[in-house]
Every structure is written in structure tokens, then in C-alpha cells.
Amino acid sequence: MNEFYEGQQFVGMDLHRRRSALVRMTETGEHLETVRIVNTRDRLADVMSRAGEAPEVVLEATYGLYWAVDALAELGASVHLAHPLGVKAFSYRRVKNDQRDAWDLADLLRMGRLPHAWIAPPETRELRELVRHRAKLVAMRSRCKAEVHAVLAKGGVWVPMTDLFGVPSESPRRVRAHNRGLQRTDAGQDRPERGGP
Numbered sequence: 707m708n709e710f711y712e713g714q715q716f717v718g719m720d721l722h723r724r725r726s727a728l729v730r731m732t733e734t735g736e737h738l739e740t741v742r743i744v745n746t747r748d749r750l751a752d753v754m755s756r757a758g759e760a761p762e763v764v765l766e767a768t769y770g771l772y773w774a775v776d777a778l779a780e781l782g783a784s785v786h787l788a789h790p791l792g793v794k795a796f797s798y799r800r801v802k803n804d805q806r807d808a809w810d811l812a813d814l815l816r817m818g819r820l821p822h823a824w825i826a827p828p829e830t831r832e833l834r835e836l837v838r839h840r841a842k843l844v845a846m847r848s849r850c851k852a853e854v855h856a857v858l859a860k861g862g863v864w865v866p867m868t869d870l871f872g873v874p875s876e877s878p879r880r881v882r883a884h885n886r887g888l889q890r891t892d893a894g895q896d897r898p899e900r901g902g903p
Contacts, residue, residue: 711738715757717783718812719765720804721745721774727804728753729812730761740805747777754781764788764815766807767823775825785825788814792821 711732720727726745730738730753739756743749754761763778764786765771771787778785788811796807814820826834851871858865 712758715761716812716816717754717757717761717763718808718810718815719763719774720808720811721765721768721771722804723770726750726774727808729805729808730757731809731812731816733816735813735816737809740808742804745774747773750774750777751781754778754783757783760784762786762815764811764820766790766793766811772831776828786815786820787823787825789821789823 714733715738716731716733718729718731722745724745725742727740727742729740732738739753741753743753754763757763759782761783763783765774766788767790775785775787793811793814796802796810799806811820854870858870
């Protein structure tokens with residue numbers, strides 16, 4: 707079969723961090739090309755230049771896929787995302803390799819049996835990144851606060867407020883009175899005084 711086939715083409719892409727496998731096939735399922743590429747926009751554009759006008763491309767939802775989604779869309783491809791749970795059966799096959807995965811993805815798309823996942827638009831991806839970054843910062847702040855509380859507890863330091871990092875729950879006057887009571891206890895009295903002046 708001529709690799710410069712003029713009809714509708716379906717492309718399956720098994721994407722990995724550094725290298726990917728691509729399989730091109732016709733609308734009748736005839737094999738046109740299988741190729742492994744280094745993950746660069748130029749190499750991807752080179753393969754897609756042989757895929758005709760407006761090819762249907764599918765890749766599985768995986769880590770770091772959006773550079774490929776954006777590059778394929780810029781090249782005029784109609785990009786589809788395979789839902790990982792829908793193609794989980796791939797892992798139970800006797801023969802499992804990147805080329806076979808790419809072939810099966812393209813074949814499912816060609817037959818209209820592909821379990822689709824949603825491709826988030828760039829604006830949504832940007833908002834997701836902001837939310838993820840904020841969640842990381844909040845978790846970091848919580849860890850730092852917990853470490854401060856642990857150091858104080860280890861040293862037996864009494865903290866006169868419920869939130870060490872926020873507004874005190876007790877009035878400063880009552881805190882001063884409590885501290886005076888603690889000082890008297892250290893000086894020989896049985897227990898600290900309660901209340902304030």
C-alpha cells in the first residue's frame with residue numbers, strides 16, 4: 707500500500723515521555739505505516755505530513771499528553787483521547803508492545819468503538835494548573851504549621867491561643883494573667899491562678 711494514501715486516514719499514537727509509536731491505517735483498516743519517533747514537534751509533523759488532509763488521530767490519556775494534542779491540532783488533525791479504563795484490556799493481551807497499542811487505538815477509532823475522554827481546552831488547563839499549585843502551597847503551609855506545633859509540644863511550651871497563626875482566642879489581658887500565674891507556680895506555689903485582674 708502506498709504510504710501517501712489519499713483517502714481518510716486513522717492514526718494511533720502510543721505516547722511516552724521520550725519516544726512514541728505511531729500507526730497509520732486506511733478507513734478499511736489496511737496498514738500504511740508504523741513508525742517510532744523521538745517526541746519533538748518536528749518529527750511528529752514529519753509523520754503527520756503523510757497522513758493526508760484532516761486525519762483522525764487517537765492517543766491514550768497519559769502523563770504529558772497536551773504538547774502532542776496541541777501540535778496535532780495545529781497540524782489540522784482531529785484529535786481523540788482514549789479513556790484509560792476503556793482500553794485497560796490492552797494490558798491483558800499476550801502480545802503487548804507500543805506498536806500493537808497504537809494499532810489497536812487506531813482500529814478502535816476507525817470502527818467507532820473508542821471509549822472517549824474529554825480533552826480540556828487550554829483555558830481550562832491553565833485554571834487547573836493554578837488550582838493544583840494553590841493546593842501544593844496550602845499543603846506546604848499546613849506541614850510548616852504542624853512542624854512548629856511539634857517543636858513547641860516537644861519543648862513543653864504552652865500556647866495560650868487555639869490558633870497559633872491566627873487571631874488569639876483569648877484576650878491579651880487574660881493571657882498575661884495566666885503567664886503570671888505560671889511564673890508564681892515556678893516560684894513555689896501549688897497551681898497557677900485562674901482569670902485576670
